[in-house]
Amino acid sequence: MKAILALADGRVFHGQSIGAVGETFGEVVFNTSMSGYQEILTDPSYHGEIVTMTYPQIGNYGVNKEDVESDKPHLAGFVVKESCEFPSNWRSELSLNEYLQQNNIVGIQGIDTRALVKHIRDHGAQTGVISTVDLDVDSLVEKARKAPGLVGRDLVKEVTTAESYTWTQGVWDLEKGYTELVEPARYHVVAYDFGIKRNILRNLVSAGCRVTVVPASTSASDVLALNPDGVFLSNGPGDPEPITYAQENIRQLLGKVPLFGICLGHQLLAIALGGTTYKLKFGHRGGNQPVQRDENKRVEITSQNHGFAVDAQSLESASAISHLNLNDNTVEGLCHSQLPAFSVQYHPEASPGPHDAHYLFDRFISLMEDFKKNEN
Numbered sequence: 001m002k003a004i005l006a007l008a009d010g011r012v013f014h015g016q017s018i019g020a021v022g023e024t025f026g027e028v029v030f031n032t033s034m035s036g037y038q039e040i041l042t043d044p045s046y047h048g049e050i051v052t053m054t055y056p057q058i059g060n061y062g063v064n065k066e067d068v069e070s071d072k073p074h075l076a077g078f079v080v081k082e083s084c085e086f087p088s089n090w091r092s093e094l095s096l097n098e099y100l101q102q103n104n105i106v107g108i109q110g111i112d113t114r115a116l117v118k119h120i121r122d123h124g125a126q127t128g129v130i131s132t133v134d135l136d137v138d139s140l141v142e143k144a145r146k147a148p149g150l151v152g153r154d155l156v157k158e159v160t161t162a163e164s165y166t167w168t169q170g171v172w173d174l175e176k177g178y179t180e181l182v183e184p185a186r187y188h189v190v191a192y193d194f195g196i197k198r199n200i201l202r203n204l205v206s207a208g209c210r211v212t213v214v215p216a217s218t219s220a221s222d223v224l225a226l227n228p229d230g231v232f233l234s235n236g237p238g239d240p241e242p243i244t245y246a247q248e249n250i251r252q253l254l255g256k257v258p259l260f261g262i263c264l265g266h267q268l269l270a271i272a273l274g275g276t277t278y279k280l281k282f283g284h285r286g287g288n289q290p291v292q293r294d295e296n297k298r299v300e301i302t303s304q305n306h307g308f309a310v311d312a313q314s315l316e317s318a319s320a321i322s323h324l325n326l327n328d329n330t331v332e333g334l335c336h337s338q339l340p341a342f343s344v345q346y347h348p349e350a351s352p353g354p355h356d357a358h359y360l361f362d363r364f365i366s367l368m369e370d371f372k373k374n375e376n
């Protein structure tokens with residue numbers, strides 16, 4: 001079946017349908033990871049985005065029930081050069097195409113993804129539409145132009161949990177599968193769910209934490225009433241600026257409890273500290289972004305997925321920039337000089353990607369430990 005991808009600036013790609021039949025809108029972005037497509041599909045941070053994979057064949061190791069970052073795929077649409085029809089892996093249960101169909105995700109294959117990525121790099125990420133039902137190019141470009149962009153929208157409320165819950169699953173072990181929390185847990189962490197990835201929760205559990213996940217709008221006083229040793233600020237979709245309720249809650253928590261933020265959580269912490277964010281031309285999405293840690297000048301290769309960034313000029317001196325992206329010198333991490341709060345723009349939990357930055361979970365543990373000691 002035919003499918004068309006049309007961008008708001010008029011660029012059009014003709015290909016074949018994969019996944020569900022229908023029409024979908026979103027910001028068209030690209031991810032350079034060679035594997036990990038299942039984790040990318042189920043990362044709630046991609047809500048509202050049509051994701052293009054630059055690796056030419058996607059789906060070759062199939063899909064299973066375990067490698068998921070949330071309960072379902074969240075992205076708005078999926079673009080690949082070639083979707084593999086015959087996956088080969090002992091853990092595979094479904095093909096990529098079947099998985100997309102079952103989860104009602106509209107996708108397109110057979111287009112020149114290199115040309116699409118070059119176009120996005122030159123002209124910027126922008127709204128697009130994939131359709132299998134309307135094949136009129138002019139009508140599709142018009143629809144893409146009229147569709148809402150990411151800026152100014154609260155997408156967090158569309159992906160956050162409705163109820164709080166306790167998380168006890170730890171990281172994956174090749175022999176045992178997912179591990180479980182070893183009781184008694186050393187720390188209690190309350191995690192704000194702005195669109196949280198499960199591998200962050202698993203890493204917290206494996207570091208010795210019992211985790212209570214709470215809805216994005218939970219007040220600071222309700223969080224403190226749970227008596228946490230630390231509060232985690234999660235990743236999540238869209239623009240951080242309109243998420244004012246989270247910024248206010250973070251402001252109230254600052255100094256009262258150790259804080260650790262990842263990605264959207266980092267951006268929200270920066271805003272709570274008086275900073276501002278802006279939209280990058282085409283974002284950082286992939287598993288090979290070089291980041292330099294100011295403390296020891298060491299470089300770590302990181303997993304990233306973000307379209308917005310913290311403006312370095314907007315930060316007060318109290319919130320020191322702890323990490324920088326070596327490709328474009330954008331802010332990749334913050335560390336408050338007096339208060340127990342730090343954050344990174346990238347993903348130490350990988351899933352998918354390298355594990356160079358795993359030490360950040362240990363840093364959160366030390367911060368909670370020191371805070372506890374100073375309190376007593």
Ligand SMILES: NC(=O)CC[C@H](N)C(=O)O
Pocket residue numbers: 045234235236237238239240262263264265305306307308309
């Ligand atoms: N992974 C994330 O948390 C992404 C943060 C934010 N939505 C951005 O695109 O910049």
